Amino acid sequence: MKEDAVLVKDFRKNYSDFVAVDGITFEVHRGEIFGLLGPNGAGKTTTLESLEGLRHPSSGTLSILGVNPVKQPKRLRGLIGVQLQSCGLPASMTPREAMEFFCAYHRVAPRVDLLDRLGLMEKKNTQFSALSTGQQRRLSLALAIAHDPPVVLLDEPTAGLDVGSRVELHEVMRELQANGTTIILATHDMAEAEKMADRVAILLKGKIAATGSPAQLTASGNGLVKVSVSSEKASLAQVGNYFPAVSQQIVKNEYVVYYSRDAGATVPAILDCLKANDDHLVDLRVERPSLEDRFIEITRTDPSNGGRS
Amino acid sequence: MTAFAHHFLYDFRTGLRDKSLLMMNYLFPIGFYVLMGLLMTGINPGFTPTMIPAMILVAVMACTLLGLPNPVVEAREAGILRSFKINGVPALSIITIPVLSSLVHILLVSALIAFTAGPFFKAGIPDDWGTFVLILILTIFTMASLGILIGVVSPNSRAIVLFTQSIFLPSMILGGLMLPTSLLPAALYRISLLLPTTHAMNAWRGLAFGLPTPYDPRWGVLILLSSGLIAFALAGYLFSWDNKNRRKGRSPYLALLALVPYVLAAIFLAE
Numbered sequence: 001m002k003e004d005a006v007l008v009k010d011f012r013k014n015y016s017d018f019v020a021v022d023g024i025t026f027e028v029h030r031g032e033i034f035g036l037l038g039p040n041g042a043g044k045t046t047t048l049e050s051l052e053g054l055r056h057p058s059s060g061t062l063s064i065l066g067v068n069p070v071k072q073p074k075r076l077r078g079l080i081g082v083q084l085q086s087c088g089l090p091a092s093m094t095p096r097e098a099m100e101f102f103c104a105y106h107r108v109a110p111r112v113d114l115l116d117r118l119g120l121m122e123k124k125n126t127q128f129s130a131l132s133t134g135q136q137r138r139l140s141l142a143l144a145i146a147h148d149p150p151v152v153l154l155d156e157p158t159a160g161l162d163v164g165s166r167v168e169l170h171e172v173m174r175e176l177q178a179n180g181t182t183i184i185l186a187t188h189d190m191a192e193a194e195k196m197a198d199r200v201a202i203l204l205k206g207k208i209a210a211t212g213s214p215a216q217l218t219a220s221g222n223g224l225v226k227v228s229v230s231s232e233k234a235s236l237a238q239v240g241n242y243f244p245a246v247s248q249q250i251v252k253n254e255y256v257v258y259y260s261r262d263a264g265a266t267v268p269a270i271l272d273c274l275k276a277n278d279d280h281l282v283d284l285r286v287e288r289p290s291l292e293d294r295f296i297e298i299t300r301t302d303p304s305n306g307g308r309s
Numbered sequence: 310m311t312a313f314a315h316h317f318l319y320d321f322r323t324g325l326r327d328k329s330l331l332m333m334n335y336l337f338p339i340g341f342y343v344l345m346g347l348l349m350t351g352i353n354p355g356f357t358p359t360m361i362p363a364m365i366l367v368a369v370m371a372c373t374l375l376g377l378p379n380p381v382v383e384a385r386e387a388g389i390l391r392s393f394k395i396n397g398v399p400a401l402s403i404i405t406i407p408v409l410s411s412l413v414h415i416l417l418v419s420a421l422i423a424f425t426a427g428p429f430f431k432a433g434i435p436d437d438w439g440t441f442v443l444i445l446i447l448t449i450f451t452m453a454s455l456g457i458l459i460g461v462v463s464p465n466s467r468a469i470v471l472f473t474q475s476i477f478l479p480s481m482i483l484g485g486l487m488l489p490t491s492l493l494p495a496a497l498y499r500i501s502l503l504l505p506t507t508h509a510m511n512a513w514r515g516l517a518f519g520l521p522t523p524y525d526p527r528w529g530v531l532i533l534l535s536s537g538l539i540a541f542a543l544a545g546y547l548f549s550w551d552n553k554n555r556r557k558g559r560s561p562y563l564a565l566l567a568l569v570p571y572v573l574a575a576i577f578l579a580e
Binding site: 052074077082089092093097106 | 550
């Protein structure tokens with residue numbers, strides 16, 4: 001059985017009458033990348049900030065490597081590395097100064113090599129306010145891992161990053177994991193979570209709606225196959241069609257996406273419909289549902305969300 | 310180098326490269342000093358004996374009351390303080406280091422004023438330089454503590470303007486900088502005793518320049534010291550890392566306690 005690095009038990013956080021997190025329980029194993037997913041306002045950031053000791057839980061227990069974030073804040077500092085959603089550095093501070101400054105407080109030598117690794121060496125003497133969003137986030141990551149913490153908490157780490165920076169950051173995360181670092185990753189990006197996380201928890205309105213590995217979550221869905229169709233005249237989007245075995249239909253960009261219990265019955269019917277409307281097929285994909293599909297399914301069937309399905 | 314030293318050096322450098330802080334720390338007080346030296350010494354010859362402490366007080370107020378609160382509020386609003394907390398920066402460093410770096414900035418400007426005002430503007434020179442410097446350090450500590458306290462309790466930048474100007478403007482007019490407070494009408498004199506500059510000027514006049522004062526200048530020292538200590542302690546007590554996590558039972562109105570020494574002065578020293 002794997003040892004737990006992070007424990008969250010019956011954690012609840014209220015802001016006056018508003019319940020931001022409503023009694024959630026989960027654990028993160030050592031060396032695991034754990035994804036915390038959910039729409040805006042689901043409670044991801046509140047959970048992370050409580051683990052970081054920035055907020056006091058209203059009730060419940062939080063622990064990182066046996067340390068209580070509220071009662072033992074000094075011990076916590078050496079155990080965690082944090083990339084906040086908002087980077088939070090003084091406007092005039094340069095990456096080099098920031099590295100020296102925070103490493104001095106962590107009592108470790110400045111990790112200038114991390115600035116190099118994350119492509120910030122040319123900007124090491126540029127003031128923080130003059131860095132691009134991507135550079136600011138890369139600096140934030142470099143500072144979070146500079147003291148080699150055993151647990152790293154990342155809040156939307158790839159938001160605003162270009163593809164190259166995103167790939168680089170994912171490589172860094174994999175290296176950290178290979179060295180035994182535990183990572184909690186709060187993200188909106190389902191593809192990122194599916195690619196990077198060993199396990200995920202989907203938060204909805206302060207509660208955990210589903211938890212497990214991405215493969216388990218997608219398999220535990222309603223077993224629907226995703227049929228995405230794009231046509232020249234987009235006639236499928238305009239006409240309300242009801243195809244065999246289809247339980248849900250959404251329009252996404254130039255595609256109409258059908259969730260079907262039996263693609264063998266659905267696809268010929270779609271092709272017949274296109275022919276009847278004198279439309280021509282541009283693209284047709286039949287896929288197993290992704291984590292994003294499962295996420296949409298969960299959020300749409302959530303009773304507190306109006307039970308849309 | 311220790312974390313504290315890194316933090317101090319960074320904060321000191323910020324006071325030079327941040328344009329608004331450079332203005333408050335150096336450009337405004339030096340420009341004002343030159344202007345007053347050229348104009349005021351001609352208009353009011355009675356200004357010259359205390360020109361040095363008066364111009365240094367302008368530098369102290371600009372650097373502390375006008376310069377210190379805003380960075381505290383901005384750092385809190387921008388999440389910088391949260392980032393500091395996560396990385397183990399203690400709250401004590403956050404309120405102590407700006408006080409120390411202000412001290413260095415003001416000492417540099419003060420040295421410039423003290424060594425040029427005599428030769429260029431025939432300003433009066435202190436009889437006792439040691440006492441002069443001690444009162445200067447005490448005044449910087451008190452004003453910087455008040456500045457940090459204002460930053461800690463102000464919810465936003467607009468509130469800072471209100472609080473700082475309610476001290477800065479009356480101090481410029483009534484605080485003994487332009488003319489001795491003993492020349493003020495009784496009602497205004499009582500109001501002047503509510504201002505830190507009045508007590509700093511009287512302490513300098515009586516203890517460093519050997520000039521007459523309306524009350525024992527040692528009271529001025531005691532009032533500045535007690536106010537500075539109360540303000541600094543309250544800044545630590547009321548400090549919060551972000552706007553969402555103000556500690557229960559720690560009302561910002563407690564900051565008014567820092568004014569108690571001045572109220573007592575207005576009650577007991579006005580006679």
